[in-house]
Amino acid sequence: MTVLAKPNTKTVLLGNEAIARGALEAGVGVFAAYPGTPSSEVPITMAQVAKKCGVYFEYSTNEKVALETAVGAAWSGVRAMTAMKHFGLNVAADSMGPIAYTGVKAGLVVMVSDDPQGWSSAQSEQDTRYYAKMFRMPMIEPSNPQECLEYTKAAFALSEKYGVPVFLRTTTKVSHSIGTVKVGKIKKPVTRGEFKKDFDRYLLLRPNLQKRHRVADERLAKIEKNSKKFVKSIRGKGRVGIIVSGVSYDYVREALRGLGLSPPILKIGMVHPLPTQAIKAFIKNKRSVLVLEELEPIIEDFVNRVAKGANHRLVVHGKDYLPRYGEYTAELIIPALGKALKKKVPSFAAHKKNADNAIKGLPPRKPVFCPGCPHRSTFYAVEKVFGKDVVFAGDVGCYVLGLFEPFRMQDFMVSMGASLGIAHGMTRVSDREVIAFVGDSTFFHAAMPGLANLAFNDDKSPLVIVMDNSITAMTGHQPNPSTGVTGMGDKVQKLPIEDIAFAMGATVEVANSFSQRDLLDKLGKLRKAKGLRVLVSRGECRLITKRKLRKQGLEFNTFQIDQEKCKKCGICTDHFACPAIVEIRKKKGDEPKYWINPDNCWGCSVCMQICPYDAIRPGVKK
Amino acid sequence: MKKKVSRQRFSTGRAKRVTGKGLKFSAFFIGVGGEGVLTSATMVAEAAHLEGHFVRGIQLHGLAQRGGSIPTIVRFGSEKDVVSPAITEGDADLVIAFEPLEAARATHYASKEKTAFIIDDYPYMPVYANLLDLPYPPMAEIVKRVKPFAKDLMVFNAHHLAEEEFGLAVLGNTMLLGAAIGAGVLPLKPASFRSVIKAMPRRADDNRKAFDEGLKLGKR
Ligand SMILES: Cc1ncc(C[n+]2csc(CCOP(=O)(O)OP(=O)(O)O)c2C)c(N)n1
Ligand code: SF4
Numbered sequence: 003m004t005v006l007a008k009p010n011t012k013t014v015l016l017g018n019e020a021i022a023r024g025a026l027e028a029g030v031g032v033f034a035a036y037p038g039t040p041s042s043e044v045p046i047t048m049a050q051v052a053k054k055c056g057v058y059f060e061y062s063t064n065e066k067v068a069l070e071t072a073v074g075a076a077w078s079g080v081r082a083m084t085a086m087k088h089f090g091l092n093v094a095a096d097s098m099g100p101i102a103y104t105g106v107k108a109g110l111v112v113m114v115s116d117d118p119q120g121w122s123s124a125q126s127e128q129d130t131r132y133y134a135k136m137f138r139m140p141m142i143e144p145s146n147p148q149e150c151l152e153y154t155k156a157a158f159a160l161s162e163k164y165g166v167p168v169f170l171r172t173t174t175k176v177s178h179s180i181g182t183v184k185v186g187k188i189k190k191p192v193t194r195g196e197f198k199k200d201f202d203r204y205l206l207l208r209p210n211l212q213k214r215h216r217v218a219d220e221r222l223a224k225i226e227k228n229s230k231k232f233v234k235s236i237r238g239k240g241r242v243g244i245i246v247s248g249v250s251y252d253y254v255r256e257a258l259r260g261l262g263l264s265p266p267i268l269k270i271g272m273v274h275p276l277p278t279q280a281i282k283a284f285i286k287n288k289r290s291v292l293v294l295e296e297l298e299p300i301i302e303d304f305v306n307r308v309a310k311g312a313n314h315r316l317v318v319h320g321k322d323y324l325p326r327y328g329e330y331t332a333e334l335i336i337p338a339l340g341k342a343l344k345k346k347v348p349s350f351a352a353h354k355k356n357a358d359n360a361i362k363g364l365p366p367r368k369p370v371f372c373p374g375c376p377h378r379s380t381f382y383a384v385e386k387v388f389g390k391d392v393v394f395a396g397d398v399g400c401y402v403l404g405l406f407e408p409f410r411m412q413d414f415m416v417s418m419g420a421s422l423g424i425a426h427g428m429t430r431v432s433d434r435e436v437i438a439f440v441g442d443s444t445f446f447h448a449a450m451p452g453l454a455n456l457a458f459n460d461d462k463s464p465l466v467i468v469m470d471n472s473i474t475a476m477t478g479h480q481p482n483p484s485t486g487v488t489g490m491g492d493k494v495q496k497l498p499i500e501d502i503a504f505a506m507g508a509t510v511e512v513a514n515s516f517s518q519r520d521l522l523d524k525l526g527k528l529r530k531a532k533g534l535r536v537l538v539s540r541g542e543c544r545l546i547t548k549r550k551l552r553k554q555g556l557e558f559n560t561f562q563i564d565q566e567k568c569k570k571c572g573i574c575t576d577h578f579a580c581p582a583i584v585e586i587r588k589k590k591g592d593e594p595k596y597w598i599n600p601d602n603c604w605g606c607s608v609c610m611q612i613c614p615y616d617a618i619r620p621g622v623k624k
Numbered sequence: 625m626k627k628k629v630s631r632q633r634f635s636t637g638r639a640k641r642v643t644g645k646g647l648k649f650s651a652f653f654i655g656v657g658g659e660g661v662l663t664s665a666t667m668v669a670e671a672a673h674l675e676g677h678f679v680r681g682i683q684l685h686g687l688a689q690r691g692g693s694i695p696t697i698v699r700f701g702s703e704k705d706v707v708s709p710a711i712t713e714g715d716a717d718l719v720i721a722f723e724p725l726e727a728a729r730a731t732h733y734a735s736k737e738k739t740a741f742i743i744d745d746y747p748y749m750p751v752y753a754n755l756l757d758l759p760y761p762p763m764a765e766i767v768k769r770v771k772p773f774a775k776d777l778m779v780f781n782a783h784h785l786a787e788e789e790f791g792l793a794v795l796g797n798t799m800l801l802g803a804a805i806g807a808g809v810l811p812l813k814p815a816s817f818r819s820v821i822k823a824m825p826r827r828a829d830d831n832r833k834a835f836d837e838g839l840k841l842g843k844r
Pocket of ligand 1: 475
């Protein structure tokens with residue numbers, strides 16, 4: 003495993019793997035996280051090596067609990083870390099704020115990754131840097147895998163030196179870029195510690211509250227003065243400078259080399275507190291600067307403010323040349339460089355137009371449910387019973403793919419667990435039927451309060467369908483309380499969702515996701531029932547089944563279509579939309595032939611159950 | 625009946641063989657999620673690393689298992705030159721499309737001036753071809769669309785061959801890597817790949833055979 007590469011060697015790592023390696027080199031003792039793209043490979047990597055390296059690792063039920071777990075360890079003197087996606091911090095924020103005031107004893111690093119452009123199918127492009135400002139916490143931001151490793155180590159050192167939790171922020175293209183990395187030595191972690199009572203520090207009540215707030219502010223002032231390590235000033239030609247942070251640093255360096263230009267560059271690796279002195283020194287003799295930062299103009303606004311005193315004639319460019327939304331690319335940065343440096347640069351517009359044309363009219367390849375996915379089967383049955391006029395309150399997880407054709411059965415998705423609350427609001431003001439979908443991981447993460455609220459406040463509650471594939475699938479198949487194993491691979495008791503729902507007073511049914519008859523039967527019953535109703539549709543994530551079979555050297559029993567019985571109704575392709583079933587037409591207008599590609603069939607048998615002409619039957623593997 | 629080895633080449637001149645100092649090589653891989661694209665790209669990255677190159681690239685994780693299209697980038701060369709993880713519009717030296725339809729989606733990164741384009745003729749039907757009534761284009765149509773973006777365009781049937789020979793179509797990926805080297809459009813040594821393959825946890829033997837087969841295929 004390259005993440006365990008020998009000390010002082012070079013290896014190729016993903017940004018997120020480099021962060022995990024950095025944490026190991028810093029001697030992290032406790033690592034707790036809830037998965038979320040684009041941060042997931044940090045815990046995934048940690049999970050793989052935790053036992054070997056003597057680190058305690060866990061997948062917590064959500065980001066807030068994960069942070070709190072890390073805090074408990076750090077307060078007890080054990081170096082701890084958590085990692086989350088940008089929305090994860092929204093969940094953890096409630097605890098993060100106070101902990102910025104109390105501070106920590108051993109190092110505590112909070113890795114958080116933003117996702118401009120929404121590669122993770124995220125629901126907003128929030129700029130997490132604002133949290134650092136709001137909570138009075140330092141935040142550092144690496145630009146590439148080498149820096150991912152170094153900054154993680156430095157974050158632990160910084161955290162311990164000032165007794166402050168530290169944000170390590172990345173974006174998708176830093177977390178998911180690979181690079182040659184020189185690694186150091188992995189440190190044996192300290193994993194035992196003790197909490198020492200200290201009322202003045204840990205009990206944040208007035209007047210102590212203001213005192214701790216002041217402590218947090220003073221710490222920041224000190225950190226700012228000692229932030230040299232995270233700032234790089236590269237000399238260059240001319241009076242137009244580039245101020246840059248994040249992945250754009252690598253984009254702009256390569257672009258400038260290609261263009262044969264060498265303006266002075268100020269690379270900022272600490273995005274909070276921003277290095278006032280370094281910025282002052284950099285802008286002093288400049289006519290203008292171009293600030294390159296994705297999302298919000300945080301650095302740009304700061305430079306403008308500093309310039310008022312240091313160089314009031316300075317022209318600051320940034321969001322006037324580049325967008326505030328989406329991620330930056332060389333294709334966006336190069337024209338901005340051209341404008342700022344007043345140089346002719348190549349344009350990509352013509353090439354882009356031609357390439358766009360080359361794709362025109364071709365079928366798209368959007369993500370779809372895997373062949374044999376239990377969610378597809380559940381959606382199919384729900385449509386049979388309820389039609390499409392009901393409101394489908396959506397949530398996040400693989401089941402959100404139900405939003406695409408032909409299902410179109412997720413009318414909105416807001417945040418984890420939000421389906422229940424929003425559905426509740428709707429049933430309060432309308433008689434329309436509402437169905438709230440929620441996955442098993444999402445159930446434990448954020449839906450239980452929503453369910454309790456339904457039990458508490460809603461007498462004509464929406465129908466809740468728990469899509470229980472017993473794993474956190476969408477983010478890469480991490481275990482959760484319904485799985486039966488922990489993040490370290492230890493067996494534990496499964497937490498039965500039906501029992502929890504029952505305890506809340508719900509009428510509960512459990513159906514086998516792979517049986518249409520069972521689903522139709524239970525859905526029919528619940529439709530007639532009154533009060534809080536919960537269907538647990540349980541079927542193992544097919545990809546997990548596939549992996550289990552492969553381990554045993556087995557393959558799925560596939561299905562095939564009897565061409566004589568097939569009436570070419572197209573239900574299996576147009577309504578069920580399994581990627582293994584293909585409609586073949588020699589040319590447009592021809593009579594189609596339906597065929598199950600045995601390579602892609604994962605043997606769930608549901609197509610056989612839905613075929614009205616009994617034309618699908620078990621086949622032999624080629 | 626044994627499948628015939630098929631290999632078509634539509635070139636406007638061979639893509640330049642780049643080697644030696646100051647090397648900056650950008651490869652773009654595209655295929656269908658869950659079909660081994662990431663593994664192939666990682667093999668290239670590791671082989672380049674073994675040869676002492678500085679490596680960069682992008683591997684978008686997440687959502688990869690559900691049949692979407694996944695683009696992956698590997699760049700290697702001297703540390704001074706290979707700084708960015710991304711490929712700028714039209715700047716790829718090599719594109720390997722493991723699936724024909726995906727080849728068309730790689731054109732943004734490719735250009736007539738420099739790009740060697742490899743396509744494997746092994747369609748994976750997207751469900752949207754049915755649902756949106758957009759027919760899956762024949763290979764000739766793909767070639768027509770891609771040609772203006774390729775200096776050198778090669779079409780193989782590696783997945784079919786691999787399916788026949790090893791009973792496992794994905795090995796076609798490894799075969800294509802071999803073909804790229806055999807054809808002289810991926811400046812890495814076969815020996816480096818053999819070392820990388822040797823360390824593979826599963827089917828190392830078959831992968832090696834597939835790779836060697838690919839080498840021959842590329843040289844033809
Ligand atoms: C606050 C927050 N944390 C993490 C995520 C990332 N995320 C998206 S889907 C998902 C998994 C949901 O798993 P589950 O509900 O079991 O559904 P499945 O994917 O297994 O169908 C996660 C963790 C998120 N969107 N928001
Ligand atoms: S990963 Fe699992 S839950 Fe997600 S689409 Fe595939 S089979 Fe369904």
